[in-house]
Amino acid sequence: MAAQHLPAADSPHLHLVVATVAEALAQQHVNSTEWRGALTLDAYLRREDHLLAQVLAKDGGLTPWMLVYQPPPNAHGEAQERRVLCGCESIRKKALLAKRDGGGLEVVVAHGICSVFCPEELRGRGYAGRMMSDLGKRLKHWQVDDVKQNTSAFSVLYSDIGKEFYKARGWQPFPSAHISLPATSSPNNALAGIAKLESEDLEELCAIDASILRARLSHDSSPRTLVALLPDLATLQWHHAREDFVATELHPADGKGTTPEFMDGGRGAIVEVKGGSRVWCYWTRVWTNPQEEAPNTLHILRIVIEDEYPDFRPASSSGIEVARTERLAVVEAIASILAFAQVQAERSGMxxxxxxxxxxxxxxxxQLLDQQAAVVEREKESIASLQWYGEGSWEDVEWVCNEKYGWC
Known part of the structure; x- marks a missing residue:
């Protein structure tokens, strides 16, 4: 279609639709330059098929969306072929919602948005903005047949283009910060008592985590509505399926597509705290495009503390002092599993x-491992953003457990 014949972004002939299988595959070919990372095109397409077979995404869990131009019928009244302008995906997720001032806890539907892409030759025309505006409205009632309210609670995305574009379409930027520790084979902490987590350990631990999270949200007296994406087994398996596929493609152990040896470091680590409670974490490795400057990173997907202390809020100087004096055993336990993660990162080239x-x-x-460890506020990449569909304003919402496991 010639540039002069492209419709305006507000054209009534633009429609947000669920992509056909052929359209979704074509979009993957187009967006591969942006999203395949260190993979070849062929490997990227196979990875996407692999992820679509995971519990979180299969059977309609993942929806491929397209903004299409559907021209009016021609002079003979015949329908004309539609053209895909841009696309994205959404993944249905489970979440918890605690109403303000102890008003009750609900399991709700939320959606994670990913793979937003517009071909370079079509950018600057407002198509991606039109798609996202329409998508925000559509997701409010998408795949909610089994919930009482007949609406989703919220949708989230992780912007790599800063805060303003998605904010203008309804997704408000929420805290997006992180801390980094260097990969090392000699961490500043003893590793005694650490046990690695295997895939078969996760189902039980996810159930325990969900129970702890429900209790903490139910008893929190916040004047705001609390929401959290549920860190369930299906979510972790999706992350690990992605990690396993990429690891095997980039580092086959014997040239035959087997899992590399460093993957025997497990899915995370667990350690007992004095008094019998435990601390554990799950992680995943992310290999970046060799053409980029970003480091290969072992991401901690989630840290779980098996006690009654509802430590949800962002780090603060006063909070750190309280932790050091009143929760030293927990602090030391977390330090030990982070040190174990540093070793696993070093082993796997992170x-x-x-x-x-x-x-x-x-x-x-x-900071027990690295005195210089500090919170970094992200301003451009992986900006956690949320569109609220419930009662009141997004300003009345607190997104807790806003950790890497929610990313998609």
């Missing part, structure tokens, strides 16, 4: 360990 939106307790633990 340059750093990264953890999103740390609490005071977690930051105090990181």
């Amino acid at each position: 340059q750093e360990v990264q953890l999103w939106n740390p609490t005071s307790t977690t930051l105090a633990a990181a």
Whole structure:
């Protein structure tokens, strides 16, 4: 279609639709330059098929969306072929919602948005903005047949183009910070008592985590509505399926597509705290495009503390002092599993360990390993953004456990 014949972004002939299988595959070919990272095109397409077979995404869990131009019928009244202008995907997720002032806890539907892409030759015409505006409205009632309210609670995305574009379409930027520790084979912490987590350990631990999270949200007296994406088994399996595929493609152990040896470091680590409670974490490795300057990173997907302390809030100087004096055993336990993560990162060619939106307790633990560890506020990449569909304003909402496991 010639440039002069492209419709305006507000044209009534533009429609947000669910892509056909052929359209979705064509979009993957187009967006591969942006999203395949270190993979070849062929490997990227196979990875996307692999992820679509995971519990979180299969059977309609993932929806491929397209903004299409559907020209009016021609002079003979015949329908004309539609053209895809841009696309994205959404993944249905489970979430918890605690109403303000102890008003009750609900399991709700939320959606994660990913793979937003517009071909370079079509940029600057407002198509991506039109798609996102329409998508925000559509997701409010998308795939909610089994919930009482008949609406989604919210949708989230992680912007790599700063805060303003998605904010203008309804997704408000929420805290997007992290701490980093260097990968090393000699961490500043003893590793005694650490056990690695295997895939078969995760189902039980996810159930325990969900129970703890429900209790903490139910008893929180915040004047704001609390929401959290549920860190369930399906979510972790999706991350690990992605990690396994990329690891095998980039580092086949014997040239035959087997999992590389460094992957025997497990899915995370667990350690007992004095008094019998435990601390554990899950992680995933991310290999970046060799053409980019970003480091390969072992991301801590989630840290779980098995006690009654509702440590949700962002790290603060006063909070760190409280953690060091009143929760030292927990701080030391977290430090030990972060140190174990540093070793696993070094083994697998990662340059750093990264953890999103740390609490005071977690930051105090990181500073036991590296006194210079500090919170970095992201301004452009992986900006956690949320569009609220519930009662009141997004300003009345607090997004807790805003950790890497929610990313998609």
